[in-house]
Amino acid sequence: MDKFIFRNGDEMPALGLGTWKSAPGEVYEAVREALKIGYRHIDCAAFYGNEPEIGRAFVDAFDSGNVKREDLWVTSKLWNNAHLKEDVKPALGKTLKDLQLDYIDLYLIHWPVALKPGVQFPSSANDFLSIDDAPTAATWEAMEACVKDGLSKHIGVSNFSIKKIRKLLDNCEIKPEVNQIELHPFHQQPGMLEFCNKENIVLTAYSPLGSPDRPSQFKDPHEPSLFENPTIAEIANANGLAPAQVLIRWAIQRGTSVIPKSVNPLRLKQNFDSAAILLSDKDMKKIAALEAKRRLITGKFWDAPELGYSMSTLWDE
Numbered sequence: 001m002d003k004f005i006f007r008n009g010d011e012m013p014a015l016g017l018g019t020w021k022s023a024p025g026e027v028y029e030a031v032r033e034a035l036k037i038g039y040r041h042i043d044c045a046a047f048y049g050n051e052p053e054i055g056r057a058f059v060d061a062f063d064s065g066n067v068k069r070e071d072l073w074v075t076s077k078l079w080n081n082a083h084l085k086e087d088v089k090p091a092l093g094k095t096l097k098d099l100q101l102d103y104i105d106l107y108l109i110h111w112p113v114a115l116k117p118g119v120q121f122p123s124s125a126n127d128f129l130s131i132d133d134a135p136t137a138a139t140w141e142a143m144e145a146c147v148k149d150g151l152s153k154h155i156g157v158s159n160f161s162i163k164k165i166r167k168l169l170d171n172c173e174i175k176p177e178v179n180q181i182e183l184h185p186f187h188q189q190p191g192m193l194e195f196c197n198k199e200n201i202v203l204t205a206y207s208p209l210g211s212p213d214r215p216s217q218f219k220d221p222h223e224p225s226l227f228e229n230p231t232i233a234e235i236a237n238a239n240g241l242a243p244a245q246v247l248i249r250w251a252i253q254r255g256t257s258v259i260p261k262s263v264n265p266l267r268l269k270q271n272f273d274s275a276a277i278l279l280s281d282k283d284m285k286k287i288a289a290l291e292a293k294r295r296l297i298t299g300k301f302w303d304a305p306e307l308g309y310s311m312s313t314l315w316d317e
């Protein structure tokens with residue numbers, strides 16, 4: 001299994017299990033099964049609403065000897081409603097309680113967007129805090145305190161642009177070690193990959209399969225399918241692979257971590273087996289040519305120009 005080695009020697013397996021959209025009632029079995037298959041990296045977030053059930057799966061997996069805590073990499077994310085300095089540690093405390101862990105391996109700021117405490121999802125601009133009222137630098141200081149207090153081994157960001165990471169790097173004591181963003185053949189972000197490699201930041205690919213199961217209000221009915229793309233299908237057929245395996249292996253082989261979500265035992269295994277495949281340079285180039293700058297998770301739900309949030313300020317594009 002490819003892995004990323006951090007400055008302190010900690011190792012994060014390149015392939016992890018995504019849990020966004022893994023419903024309560026399904027995610028316990030998915031995590032237990034994944035740990036039996038050999039997954040050692042589980043990607044979580046408070047916002048996904050399933051951390052208590054994932055915590056039960058961890059406890060039972062540890063008790064039954066499937067895996068030891070120290071052999072497992074667990075990531076979670078700070079939700080947007082806890083960006084105020086005083087709210088960060090309690091938010092991580094809640095995640096640790098839900099996951100039934102003493103520490104997590106990686107804590108990420110989920111989005112560079114702040115909501116008022118108590119707001120899960122905004123229904124109007126009134127639900128946001130402006131960046132002046134909740135500056136990222138202050139949130140980051142509280143993230144650093146989580147490392148100092150031993151609650152998270154590593155900290156990073158998610159959905160951050162190069163510009164926002166640069167600003168953090170210029171002002172931080174502990175550098176962000178990971179940026180988790182949308183990455184797949186239709187949205188490859190090569191500039192971000194180059195920047196992160198240069199800055200020693202691990203890039204993690206979310207929605208590597210295009211997240212076809214996401215809620216319809218966040219979906220363009222005409223969006224292209226990665227699974228049905230003729231190039232992906234052709235490479236899959238020629239190598240006796242499933243399209244999902246081509247997508248996962250491509251992500252690992254270009255040097256990113258990747259967190260495909262599944263709650264299906266056969267697909268969990270199929271996805272895990274992608275880590276051991278090798279794609280030819282020719283196939284890697286064919287996939288690189290699919291770049292369409294096509295973001296599927298547009299972030300439109302964070303549009304609140306009155307408070308300084310728009311698509312251009314979000315992605316800095």
Ligand code: A2P
Binds near residue numbers: 209213
């Ligand atoms: P399921 O959970 O039923 O397996 P993403 O990781 O980009 O968010 O995509 C997750 C979606 O892809 C889910 O609908 C998941 O369904 C599906 N999926 C995961 N693995 C595979 C696979 N190997 N083949 C086909 N679909 C898959």
